[in-house]
Each structure stands twice: as structure tokens, then as C-alpha cells.
Amino acid sequence: MQKVDLIITGGKILLMDEQNTHLENASIAIDKCDIIAIGSSFDISKKYSAKKTINAENSLIMPGFVNCHTHAAMTCFRGIADDLELMDWLNNYIFPAEAQNVNKNLAYWGTMLGCAEMIKSGTTTFKDMYIFEDETARAAKEAGMRCLVGEVLFDFSSPNIKTPEEGLAYTRMLLEKWKDDPLVNIIVEPHALYTCSPSLLTEAKKLANEFNAPVGIHLLENKEEREQLKEKFGKGAVAFLKDIGYLDDKFIAFHCVCFDDDDINLFAQHDCKIVHNPASNMKLASGIAPVPDMIKSGVTVGLGTDGCASNNNLDMIKDMSLAAKLHKVARLDPTVMDAQSVVRMATIEGAKVLGMDKFIGSLEVGKKADIIIIGLNKPHLTPLYNEYSHLVYAASGADVDTVIINGKLVMENRKLLTIDENEVMQKVREIAVGIKESLKK
Amino acid sequence: MQKVDLIITGGKILLMDEQNTHLENASIAIDKCDIIAIGSSFDISKKYSAKKTINAENSLIMPGFVNCHTHAAMTCFRGIADDLELMDWLNNYIFPAEAQNVNKNLAYWGTMLGCAEMIKSGTTTFKDMYIFEDETARAAKEAGMRCLVGEVLFDFSSPNIKTPEEGLAYTRMLLEKWKDDPLVNIIVEPHALYTCSPSLLTEAKKLANEFNAPVGIHLLENKEEREQLKEKFGKGAVAFLKDIGYLDDKFIAFHCVCFDDDDINLFAQHDCKIVHNPASNMKLASGIAPVPDMIKSGVTVGLGTDGCASNNNLDMIKDMSLAAKLHKVARLDPTVMDAQSVVRMATIEGAKVLGMDKFIGSLEVGKKADIIIIGLNKPHLTPLYNEYSHLVYAASGADVDTVIINGKLVMENRKLLTIDENEVMQKVREIAVGIKESLKK
Numbered sequence A, B: 001m002q003k004v005d006l007i008i009t010g011g012k013i014l015l016m017d018e019q020n021t022h023l024e025n026a027s028i029a030i031d032k033c034d035i036i037a038i039g040s041s042f043d044i045s046k047k048y049s050a051k052k053t054i055n056a057e058n059s060l061i062m063p064g065f066v067n068c069h070t071h072a073a074m075t076c077f078r079g080i081a082d083d084l085e086l087m088d089w090l091n092n093y094i095f096p097a098e099a100q101n102v103n104k105n106l107a108y109w110g111t112m113l114g115c116a117e118m119i120k121s122g123t124t125t126f127k128d129m130y131i132f133e134d135e136t137a138r139a140a141k142e143a144g145m146r147c148l149v150g151e152v153l154f155d156f157s158s159p160n161i162k163t164p165e166e167g168l169a170y171t172r173m174l175l176e177k178w179k180d181d182p183l184v185n186i187i188v189e190p191h192a193l194y195t196c197s198p199s200l201l202t203e204a205k206k207l208a209n210e211f212n213a214p215v216g217i218h219l220l221e222n223k224e225e226r227e228q229l230k231e232k233f234g235k236g237a238v239a240f241l242k243d244i245g246y247l248d249d250k251f252i253a254f255h256c257v258c259f260d261d262d263d264i265n266l267f268a269q270h271d272c273k274i275v276h277n278p279a280s281n282m283k284l285a286s287g288i289a290p291v292p293d294m295i296k297s298g299v300t301v302g303l304g305t306d307g308c309a310s311n312n313n314l315d316m317i318k319d320m321s322l323a324a325k326l327h328k329v330a331r332l333d334p335t336v337m338d339a340q341s342v343v344r345m346a347t348i349e350g351a352k353v354l355g356m357d358k359f360i361g362s363l364e365v366g367k368k369a370d371i372i373i374i375g376l377n378k379p380h381l382t383p384l385y386n387e388y389s390h391l392v393y394a395a396s397g398a399d400v401d402t403v404i405i406n407g408k409l410v411m412e413n414r415k416l417l418t419i420d421e422n423e424v425m426q427k428v429r430e431i432a433v434g435i436k437e438s439l440k441k
Helices: A041-047 A072-077 A086-101 A104-120 A133-143 A164-177 A198-211 A223-233 A237-243 A261-269 A278-283 A291-296 A316-331 A339-345 A348-353 A387-393 A421-440 B041-047 B072-077 B086-101 B104-120 B133-143 B164-177 B198-211 B223-233 B237-243 B261-269 B278-283 B291-296 B316-331 B339-345 B348-353 B387-393 B421-440
Strands: A002-014 A022-031 A034-040 A048-055 A059-063 A065-070 A123-130 A146-153 A184-186 A215-219 A251-255 A273-276 A300-303 A371-375 A400-405 A408-412 B002-014 B022-031 B034-040 B048-055 B059-063 B065-070 B123-130 B146-153 B184-186 B215-219 B251-255 B273-276 B300-303 B371-375 B400-405 B408-412
Touching (some): A002 A034, A002 A041, A002 A371, A002 A387, A022 A041, A034 A041, A041 A048, A065 A251, A065 A316, A065 A348, A072 A086, A072 A104, A072 A133, A072 A421, A086 A421, A104 A123, A104 A133, A104 A400, A104 A408, A104 A421, A123 A133, A133 A146, A133 A184, A146 A164, A164 A198, A198 A215, A215 A237, A223 A237, A237 A261, A273 A291, A273 A348, A278 A316, A278 B316, A291 A316, A300 A316, A300 A339, A300 A348, A316 A339, A316 B278, A316 B316, A339 A348, B002 B034, B002 B041, B002 B387, B022 B041, B041 B048, B065 B251, B065 B300, B065 B316, B065 B348, B072 B086, B072 B104, B072 B123, B072 B133, B086 B421, B104 B123, B104 B133, B104 B400, B104 B408, B104 B421, B123 B133, B133 B146, B133 B164, B133 B184, B146 B164, B164 B198, B198 B215, B215 B237, B223 B237, B237 B261, B261 B291, B273 B291, B273 B348, B278 B316, B291 B316, B300 B339, B339 B348
Parallel strands (some): A002 A048, A002 A059, A065 A123, A123 A146, A146 A184, A215 A251, A273 A300, B002 B048, B002 B059, B065 B123, B123 B146, B146 B184, B251 B273, B273 B300
Antiparallel strands (some): A002 A022, A371 A400, A400 A408, B002 B022, B022 B034, B059 B371, B400 B408
């Protein structure tokens, strides 16, 4: 009898492996941060004894969600301005609110609030781009969340960074400081092609190559950006990225709403990755990314919530529901973006996008234990014919009961174990008072 | 000091009256089924004492949602078949499953499960169309839900009805039986123009007129239906409805996806009502109803979830989120369908659609007490700048804590008081075993 730290027993399991294996009355044995064994509850109980056992009867066990694009600290701006023209929204609300209020304190507490929300809706890993990302990393680590974080780089200054050179130096600091961390990973993140000079882009890519780190960027989020960049470069934005050596398997582009077939083919040829953000694209009226075509062409596509200024939540189940429905109605074809494919986007495909699929994204022996348990004994999840269908079309983030990240319990029966959520909410409410005041000026 | 049955105290209140009044630290006094007073907590506490007081600190008090179109008993088919071509879905799954399984037992328990789900996500009134609607009415009444129900009428037979004449007679029975019920109201519901002969349509309207009842019908749900009806009638479907005397203020059309400007103008001229079902329209790839144009033209538009075979849930907050986002992206205009307008669609405008706005849909003295209380002290609802924004873009059905219908508490702190939810889920699971078996044949 082998002694392990934790056994989750008696549940239905979606492994999200390449075969989309589905197990009934099954168990998972976890030791330290690793998945040691997966099998029938009977087999596991004969081979392993555990310090702690979680009964997952009437529950679904699956890998935690991978949120491939957010700005976690922007929880502080949740709902401050909606339903506005893009430029009105940016210039009269978001930019002034950010310029006057974003500091280390906001970055830390805003991220902590984001982590509370993400854990409570089943996300175990998030990819972040914002300001003061060392604070983001610190908050995520304290919350026990896995993350891939990068300081936003652009030509102009931010509350944290005065020059492009400072931004690159800060990113280098992050890459060195967090190099061997079990939870925090670093990405190099130029903001967008319309906010970064070619030299900043080139230096950013050099830095990423030096550390074998991924590069992420907002790309072709709407029609105006596409037209503006075409005029600026005299060619398509993706063709330009190819010229400057960006297109490789560690390149991640967010949004990609206005991609045409040539863009998709270039991404497929170079194994570049795409993050789809349906809630943000719909709410900001950016447009509809050709996601079914991207997937058909072999591009790996993950799912992201974007930040709380443009969503206004960090619930991956909501974005799964939108990803499944939006493309059906846009193409008048109910067969595109089936539920299982969408759950894959939110788990293993997302892990591939972030370059983390070797150790997360599916439940397999040898991978890290990033696991969520969803209670099924609820009216809106009854009856149960198909788990993927329920996840995408009926569930909500509040159905997630228990969350394990890197082998550690971070939420049990909806109680957060790593975050004092009342303290976090109080801190962010205080920050919000300042934000409201600053917008009155 | 006037003694009343119930006081809800200390909350933020959205009245959803014509002025969209918003109150802070306010209270509502309720006696029997009526709202007696609304005002500051201080004023109410001086004038009224209550048998029971609910503390709504850190909570939002608002009218319950009005689900203007569903097939509640179809919860039994939730997730049985998704992501399929419409005709494959209908002919190989839904129709055979219904033909073999729908009976009084399914209608009763399926509705009861639907009521559990609706109450738990803040719906207090629903409009239903299905088979064995006397069972639907019975279940709703036992659950304490307000409803407007109608037996589906068509030329062919159903598990309940053999001929059109029988359908009309059954509807007459419903109209007479439930005439003076405080919760159950009856609507006359021909299924659609492609399933009902002109004579059935005419007789149905006559029956409705005799009882001063509303008439509801599925209308122009997709392009195929529009083309088919145009060929059948030699004119547009709405023009045909005008000819047969259907267009008046008691006429309610569901879906209306393929409405053109002429259709909208005819509806506006005759004060006809429309129910928008965004989740169903997206999931079935029916198309995008021109809802912003309908509202601009003065047509009253409510919101519905449709049934659980095509949604697959009955959560009005999810449909609010879709209604707000879908039209923005379809029109590339982030200003259409603002949050406040969408919350109105889900409450007072829905009540107008059902002809019930004299007594529900907003919180006003003299109206019935159909009230929900939503807890705001949660990470995903923090900070709070705008309540409408949170309802539409951040909340979920699970945030609804307490529900009062017709003055009666039906859920308190998420515990259902009128329904034994474990019994209901067990009954529907048993029904689902039969449904699965029947589809194997």
C-alpha cells in the first residue's frame, strides 16, 4: 500500500487527454504536486492510502481551466464604463482611470481579487499582461495559482515603466527572478503592433529567445486596426510579423478577430498560437474571429476572458458558452464548435497555447495535479446525458466546488483556503473609491 | 405602527419603474401578496413592524425575472443532443424522444425541475408552451411560481391531444379551470404558421377573444421558415397574420429572427409583442433577430430562455448577457442593447409582453410582491460601480439568494421552500433512463 498525500475518489472523470477519455466511479491519487495514478475507485483504493481523501460522488473531476488571456488586476475597473463607443470608453474612462490609479497596490490587490474569482470559477492557470507584473506574480503565488505573466511593453510610458528600454529591463528582471518558480512563469509581451516600434518588437523577441520564453501580443482585434497596420506596413500585419522573425511555435496572438485565410495559413505553417476572447470581442463589438477556420487549418486555439474592463468577469465557463454559440449563429451552422471541442479549448488546447501541455491541461500520470471538482447534484445540471454539454451549455462558475493547483488544495467546498476573500474585497473597494473620485475630475 | 407580513430591509433597490429608480439603504414592506410601501430603511422602520424581516445588507433587491418563452418540462431532455443539424436534431432525437416519453408524469416532474431551476436563478414568472399544460400549471402552482401557460396546438396529434378540436377543447378547459387563480394564467398557443391550418388559427383566436386571453406563436424563427411561409401564403407571414385578425396588443410572437422592416412596422402599429430568445437562436444557429430595430420602432420586446432542449438552461441572467453582447458584435456597435435596457427586457418589458405589467415587472406600491434578493458580497461582483452592469456582465443565476413570489417566500438563502429538490431530481433521473432507452431503439 503506497502512501500518498491526496486521493479524489468516486467521481466521473474527464481526462481531456488526446482520446477524450471519460471514466465513471474513478479516482485520482496525488502525491506532492504530481498525479501518481488514475483508475477505477476499486483499483486505486487497493494500491494507495492517502493522508486526505475527497469524496467526489455525484461530481465531475477534470483539469482546471486555462485562461489564456487576461489582465487580472483590471478587476478594479469592473463595470466602471460599458456600452460605449471604443474611443469614448478608452479615452474618457479606462486610460485616465489607469493613469491616475494603477500602482503596485492596485496591481497586487486587483490580481488577488482576480485570483479569488478565477479559483471560484475553476481556473487553475492564467496568462496575464498588465502593469507592475511582479506584483501580479507575487499575488498569484500567494493565491497558489499557476500563471504566465508579462509586463506590457509599448513605446510610451506606463505608471511602472518610463521607456521601452526600462520595459525590457523589467521583463529581464522578471525572467531571472522567477526562473525556477513552480507556479510563476514569464512571457515577453509587447502590447500590439500599433503601440510598439519595430525596434522594440525586435528587442523583445531577442530577449524572449535568450530565455526560451514565449512572446504574446494583441493582434488584429478589429477592422480599424487591420486597416491602420496595412497602411503602416504596406503589407498585412501577419506578413510583417513573419519578416521580423516573430512567427514560431512560441508566438501567441490574442484576439485575431480580423484574420483572413493567408493569416491563418501563416500561423498554421509556423505553429503559432491563438487566443480567442469571445466575451470581450462581443461586448466591445470588435468582430467575430474565424475560429472554426483556424482550428480546421490546424492552428492551436485557446480561450481567454480578457480583462474585467471589457468582459466584465473572469469566468471561463461563460466564455466557453459564448465560444460554442457565437460561431454557430454567425455561420448559421449548429455543428461548428461542438461542446467537447470547446472544453478542450478551455483546458488542454489552452495549455498547448501557453507551452505548458507537458505538465498541465489534462489529467495524466506524471502531470501536475491542477484539478477541479464540479458538483452535479443540482437542478440545472439534471438530468445528465453528456458532461461536455452540461459544462458548456448549462453550468456556471459557481458549480465548481473544489480546486487543487500543483497538488495543493486552494478551495474546498467553495471555501478559499489561500485567500482571505473579505480582506481582498475590502481592499479593492477602497481602491475603487479612488478610481471613482479620479473620474469626476 | 402598521403590522405587515414581511419587511426586506437595508438593501440597494432597482425598482425597474419607468424612471429606473435606484434606491440605497432602502426597504420594502409586504403584506399578504402586495407591496405596501417602499422607502428609506429609516422611514419604513418607523411606520411598519413585520412578522418577518429579511436583512438585505450588501444585497440588491429587484423584481423577479419574467421568462417570456419556455417549455419548462423539456428540462427532461437537457443535453440529450447538441451541435447537430436542425433536422437531424428534431427528427432523430427530439421528436422520437417526445413521442415515446412525454406523458403527464414527465410534464409534471419536468416542470417542477424547471421551477426549481428558475427560482434558483431569480425567475418569478414564466410563460410556457408544451403538452399536458394542466400538469405544468399544477406543478407551477405547487412550486409557488406565477405562470402563463398554454397547450401547444397543431394540426397533428400529440401525446395529449388527437385532433385540433381536442386541442381547442383542452385549452377551453384550461381557461375555465384556472380563471380566478392568483398564480396560474392561461394563453392560447398555436405552435407555428407551418404546423397550424388557417382554420385552427382562426378558431384559436376566437377562443382567446372569448376569454380576453393572449395568443402566442413561434414566428419566423429562421430563414427556411420565412421562405416556406412566403411560398405558402403568397405574402409575408406577418401580412398573413394581419389578414386573419391576429395583430393586436394581446398577440405575442416568439423568436421573430427573420423580421424585416415591414414586419416590425406592422407589429409596432398594432402593439404586438415580441419575445427574444438569444441562447436558443445562437445554439440552433437560427439567426440574429433585429431586436435593436424592434425596440427603436416602439415594439415591446421581452426575453425568454426557450426550452432546455435548445438552450440548455432556464437562467435568465445568461440570456441577459447574450442579449447585451450578441447585437453589439453583430452590428459592430458597442452602444446597442445597454445593460439597463436589457435588465428592463428581463423584468418590466417582459411583464408588458405577457400583459401582466399592471401587477408585476417592477417594484411599486400596489403591485404584487414578486421580488428577488441578490447577494453582492462576492469577488466576481466586486467592486460595484453600476448594478445593471453587474447583473448583465458579471452575475450568474447562483447569485440569487432569496425569492418571493406573490408575497410568499419560495427560496431563502438558496434553500427552496416549496420544492423538495432532491425528490424532483430523482424523479427526472428516472424519466431520463426511459428517454435514453427509447433513443436506442
